[in-house]
Amino acid sequence: AQKITQTQPGMFVQExxxxxxxxxxxxxxPSYGLFWYKQPSSGEMIFLxxxxxxxxxxxxxGRYSLNFQKARKSANLVISASQLGDSAMYFCAMRxxxxxxxxxxxxxxxxxx
Amino acid sequence: NAxxxxxxxxxxxxxxxxxxxxxxxxxxxxxxxxxxxxxxxxLRLIHYSVGEGxxxxxxxxxxxxxxxxxxxxxxxxxxxxxxxxxxxxxxxSRRQGDTGELFFGEGSRLTVL
Numbered sequence: 001a002q003k004i005t006q007t008q009p010g011m012f013v014q015e016x017x018x019x020x021x022x023x024x025x026x027x028x029x030p031s032y033g034l035f036w037y038k039q040p041s042s043g044e045m046i047f048l049x050x051x052x053x054x055x056x057x058x059x060x061x062g063r064y065s066l067n068f069q070k071a072r073k074s075a076n077l078v079i080s081a082s083q084l085g086d087s088a089m090y091f092c093a094m095r096x097x098x099x100x101x102x103x104x105x106x107x108x109x110x111x112x113x
Numbered sequence: 114n115a116x117x118x119x120x121x122x123x124x125x126x127x128x129x130x131x132x133x134x135x136x137x138x139x140x141x142x143x144x145x146x147x148x149x150x151x152x153x154x155x156l157r158l159i160h161y162s163v164g165e166g167x168x169x170x171x172x173x174x175x176x177x178x179x180x181x182x183x184x185x186x187x188x189x190x191x192x193x194x195x196x197x198x199x200x201x202x203x204x205x206s207r208r209q210g211d212t213g214e215l216f217f218g219e220g221s222r223l224t225v226l
Contacts, residue, residue, distance in 0.1 A: 006155075035214060045203065045217035052212065091155060093215075099144060099163050100171060101207075101215060105155035 003027075004094050004104035011109050013082045020067070021077040021107045023092030032096050034075040036066065039089040039106075048090075051075060082111045115139050119204050119218035126194045126225045134189040134221050136204030142216070143209045145187035146171075147179060149200040150220075156203065162187055194225045 003026040013019035025034065036048040051059045051066045059066045067076040079086055092104045117138045126132055136145065143164050148156040148171075158171030160179040168179045176198060178190045187206075191198060202221045207213040 009153075033212070037215075043201075043220055045205070045215070047214040047216075050212050050214060093156075098169075100158060100161060100169075101146060101205075102158060102172065103148070103156040105153065 004092055004102055006092055006104035006107050008107045009105075011107055013079075013109065013111055015084060015111055015113050016081055018078060018080045019082055019109065021079070021090050021092075021109065023075045023077065023104060025073050025075060025092075025094050027073075027094065027096055029096045032094055034066070034068070035093040035095070035101075036064070036075075036077045037091045037093060037103075038086075039091065041088070045091075049077070079109075084111050084113070087111045117204055117206055117216050117218040119202070119221045121221060122219065123222050124224070126191075126223065128195060128225060130194050131190070131192050132194065132223075133191075134202055134204070134223075136187045136189070136206075136218060138185055138187075138204075138206040138216070140206060140208070140216065141184070142206035142213075143184075144207045144213070145181065146205045146207075146215065147177075147187065147189045148203045148205065149173065149198075150203060151200050159189065159202075191223075194223075196225045199223060199225045 005024045032053045034051045038046045049061045065078045089106045095101045146161040147159040162181040165184040204218040205215040
């Protein structure tokens with residue numbers, strides 16, 4: 001059974017600093033995809049970044065990058081130069097060959113001035 | 114550009130009542146998903162569909178049924194609502210392909226008294 005673990009219920013970061021949100025996963029499938037989503041207090045789910053299991057390079061999208069360590073089964077999200085608007089819940093998710101897409105329990109990030 | 118639309122947005126039910134949540138997408142996506150979101154639990158997959166006429170169980174399927182009679186619609190049914198089904202329900206869809214991220218609806222808040 002696939003499983004996603006986010007061990008940080010909450011994180012604080014000062015504006016303009018970088019922050020890493022942890023995500024580990026468990027799968028025996030050689031082909032899988034990893035996603036990060038942001039959920040602001042307004043409730044909508046916003047796609048941030050994707051990493052495929054066969055991708056050789058870490059994914060990047062603007063200030064977001066995914067630190068993919070396949071052997072350790074980790075897919076941490078790095079947000080550079082944090083902004084007040086980054087305060088939100090962040091969810092890691094994984095898709096296996098079965099096309100199930102499973103989410104972790106999330107990390108609440110708070111950015112302070 | 115409607116994207117993914119969920120109806121209704123809010124509903125209050127009494128224990129034992131039945132109801133159906135409708136999810137409609139206009140992006141011609143193959144895959145559709147129903148999740149529930151509860152505090153501290155993240156998003157949990159209820160059922161999903163990989164194409165018209167197909168459905169599959171997710172992590173927490175008990176007490177729910179689904180149907181995908183048309184490609185653009187994915188219905189979630191509660192035959193006999195229970196207080197434990199009080200939650201925010203999200204529908205999502207995605208295209209075929211490894212990098213297809215989920216597009217989410219705005220959520221439906223269901224309260225069962």
